[in-house]
Amino acid sequence: MRTITCHLFILCLVSEATSSAKEISPSQIRHFEAKIRPVLIQNCYRCHSAKTKSKGGLLLDSQQGMLRGGDSGPALVPGNPEKSLLIRAIRYQHADLKMPPKGKLPDNVIADFEHWIRQGAADPRNQKLSAKADPRKHWGFQPMRRATLPTIRNRHWPRSIVDQLILARLESRGITPSKEAGRATLIRRLYFVLLGLPPSYQEVERFRSDDSSDAYERLVDSVLSSPHFGERWGRHWLDVARYADSKGYVFTQKREYADAFRYRDWVVRAFNRDLSYDQFVTQQLAADRLPKSQQNLNAMGFLTLGRRFLNNIHDIIDDRIDVVTRGFMGLTVTCARCHDHKYDPITQKDYYGLYGVFHSSRESGLAMRDLPRPHNVRVFIRGSNRNLGEEAPRRFVRFLSKNDQIFRNGSGRLELAQEIVRRDNPLTARVFVNRVWGHLFGRGLVEGASDLGTRSEKPEHPHLLDRLALDFIDSGWSIKKLIRRLVLSQTFRQESIDREEARKLDPENRLWWRMNRRRLGFEAMRDYLQAVSGRLDRSVGGPAVDIVKRPYSARRTIYGRIDRQNLPSMFRIFDFASPDTHAPTRHQTSVPQQALFLLNHPFLQEQAEHLNSQEDIVLSISPEVRTRRIYRAIYGRDPSKEEETLALRFIKKATPSSTSTLSAWSRLTQVLMISNELHFVD
Numbered sequence: 001m002r003t004i005t006c007h008l009f010i011l012c013l014v015s016e017a018t019s020s021a022k023e024i025s026p027s028q029i030r031h032f033e034a035k036i037r038p039v040l041i042q043n044c045y046r047c048h049s050a051k052t053k054s055k056g057g058l059l060l061d062s063q064q065g066m067l068r069g070g071d072s073g074p075a076l077v078p079g080n081p082e083k084s085l086l087i088r089a090i091r092y093q094h095a096d097l098k099m100p101p102k103g104k105l106p107d108n109v110i111a112d113f114e115h116w117i118r119q120g121a122a123d124p125r126n127q128k129l130s131a132k133a134d135p136r137k138h139w140g141f142q143p144m145r146r147a148t149l150p151t152i153r154n155r156h157w158p159r160s161i162v163d164q165l166i167l168a169r170l171e172s173r174g175i176t177p178s179k180e181a182g183r184a185t186l187i188r189r190l191y192f193v194l195l196g197l198p199p200s201y202q203e204v205e206r207f208r209s210d211d212s213s214d215a216y217e218r219l220v221d222s223v224l225s226s227p228h229f230g231e232r233w234g235r236h237w238l239d240v241a242r243y244a245d246s247k248g249y250v251f252t253q254k255r256e257y258a259d260a261f262r263y264r265d266w267v268v269r270a271f272n273r274d275l276s277y278d279q280f281v282t283q284q285l286a287a288d289r290l291p292k293s294q295q296n297l298n299a300m301g302f303l304t305l306g307r308r309f310l311n312n313i314h315d316i317i318d319d320r321i322d323v324v325t326r327g328f329m330g331l332t333v334t335c336a337r338c339h340d341h342k343y344d345p346i347t348q349k350d351y352y353g354l355y356g357v358f359h360s361s362r363e364s365g366l367a368m369r370d371l372p373r374p375h376n377v378r379v380f381i382r383g384s385n386r387n388l389g390e391e392a393p394r395r396f397v398r399f400l401s402k403n404d405q406i407f408r409n410g411s412g413r414l415e416l417a418q419e420i421v422r423r424d425n426p427l428t429a430r431v432f433v434n435r436v437w438g439h440l441f442g443r444g445l446v447e448g449a450s451d452l453g454t455r456s457e458k459p460e461h462p463h464l465l466d467r468l469a470l471d472f473i474d475s476g477w478s479i480k481k482l483i484r485r486l487v488l489s490q491t492f493r494q495e496s497i498d499r500e501e502a503r504k505l506d507p508e509n510r511l512w513w514r515m516n517r518r519r520l521g522f523e524a525m526r527d528y529l530q531a532v533s534g535r536l537d538r539s540v541g542g543p544a545v546d547i548v549k550r551p552y553s554a555r556r557t558i559y560g561r562i563d564r565q566n567l568p569s570m571f572r573i574f575d576f577a578s579p580d581t582h583a584p585t586r587h588q589t590s591v592p593q594q595a596l597f598l599l600n601h602p603f604l605q606e607q608a609e610h611l612n613s614q615e616d617i618v619l620s621i622s623p624e625v626r627t628r629r630i631y632r633a634i635y636g637r638d639p640s641k642e643e644e645t646l647a648l649r650f651i652k653k654a655t656p657s658s659t660s661t662l663s664a665w666s667r668l669t670q671v672l673m674i675s676n677e678l679h680f681v682d
Helices: 026-043 063-068 085-090 107-118 161-172 183-195 201-208 215-224 228-240 260-272 277-289 297-304 313-329 348-359 413-420 428-441 462-474 479-487 500-505 522-533 569-573 592-600 602-612 623-635 641-652 658-673
Strands: 361-364 367-370 377-380 388-392
Touching: 026 107, 085 107, 161 462, 183 201, 183 215, 183 228, 183 479, 215 479, 228 260, 228 428, 260 297, 277 297, 277 367, 277 413, 297 313, 297 367, 313 348, 313 413, 313 428, 348 361, 348 377, 348 388, 348 413, 428 462, 428 479, 462 479, 522 602, 569 592, 592 602, 602 623, 602 658, 623 641, 623 658, 641 658
Parallel strands: none
Antiparallel strands: 361 367, 377 388
16 A cells, blocks of 8 residues: 555645635644545545445545544544544554554554644535635735835834834834843844854853944854854754755665765855855756856755655655745645646646656766756656656746746756746745744744745735845845844844733734744754753764764764654654655644653763863852852853852752762752753743
8 A cells, every 4th residue: 555645645635625614724724635635535535435335324525524423423523532433443442443444554644633633623625615816816926026114103213124114013003112132132042043052151241241332233243154153054954955864764775875964064054155045046956057166066965865755756756846846935836746736826737847857867976967868758647657648848837937938958957946046036035034034033924934825824024025035135145144134133132021011912923022932942952051061062064973872972963863764752852853854844842751851861961960070160169159150151141149049058958978969069050951041042
């Protein structure tokens, strides 16, 4: 039986009727269409649909049929998987009912159904469409425009056009922005957001004591010039690129990508030297087609380092189309693999035009090369390569194409890159600017970072998004200039403290009346712990290392080996992006395993012991001084009187022996390391 996670079903079998009387969120629809409907179609509809003589009176091809159930009763109880007969059946817990009868579904698929029912069993199948709007008129497909700057009342607060546009929306709702955060908060915010590392106590104090008018601007420039900037922002891009050091589940090939790290290091260097984004895109798609002086074939790991799908060429090409179109343009083109896209103006012929581009290329080490005779392919009717339709010329997605030209330069990868970064492409700059905003502010201006199609919600600040996108292009596609502009804004400098009167008017902070308080991600958390303990190896680049086994590597987390098939539990419990496919954003969960790891894992104990072995701490002349130095190392500040009292009381409970005293200090350090203050940006 073909795997139920095959892209053929996950991305193609989309509802004929979607929009709703009852509101269903885009994320609920995506979960149903990707994880639930394909499984039902493949395993259940043959016996339990309106088009067949249903067994047991059970219909699973509609929400009403599942709620009504069959001879044994309702199939599901929304919100309660434990009381849902469907779950008992697929778990094989029902004595007389085991579905599907040919074999139990994988555990992860059962978990998907449990999650679906727990979240209310949202089902878009039976919803009726109102008059269907022309998808070409969707806001994301319209040309970018510079709107006239709005009038504002508070002329003292804004530092830039960004602030003017933000303030105008706040004033229209009767909300005032928050005051500027303190110096210690600002430097920690900058370091974590731009470098993923904490500032030292000395760096914090130096910035706090600098009363010059341009102190913050100079700090921003200093941080942007750090070699660790590329490590932090390169890791963001590796999520987009579904980077891993192994191929996944394969039989006849070696599991490892021996040179995968060369692509990762290229990405880090590209961010550090501020490679223009148009070149960043072009080199990843077609470095081999550029002049020799511009070639860096390592960049093409973007295409070649994906999952190998048991070496199924059709799924490999589908994965490449997906990472290119969602990663660069926020378009779900792979939904047209089996039929024309149900929502966006993308045809099956568009899909197979791009398919021909990658089918006309072959791998050569980490790079790709064009075949001597590039060729077009014919449309796979219903996604089957055994049922061929008309020929699909190699070309760009037609509704975005300016001249509707057929690709003639080799495979067409270079022409594809040029179409993607064309100035009047309405998607590319918007998508990247939105990603940057999301990483800096905790949430994008558009919620779906990789879907700006007709299923996306209109941004709360469309004029701001367009202004940033156009200015980004005018700057020469400079990523550092874009980031610098945003972190210098007064919007970025706001406090993150909650204000009840503002929250009542804008509970989700969609208008940006304060800075969002955010948790550190997995990499920043692990790097922070090693940085404050004095163990962190700050060297840049090199082959992947195992970071989950003893002796624990001191390298930054970005250099940890990523096994696509067996992702270590340390990565998974802290919400690391799945390397199986393109990841638009990371989920944030709170699960017991996170707390248990921080409380008990030897890695934490080792960092605490190492910090307490540092010479300036060991040689502290008194417990008070030692406490102060530990706080400075971990938090970049002195303890409050209350904190110092609690720490000293904790230490006094230890027995007089030197061994137990050292253990007590290490335990105190570990307690401080797992506090909320350590794991949040603000």
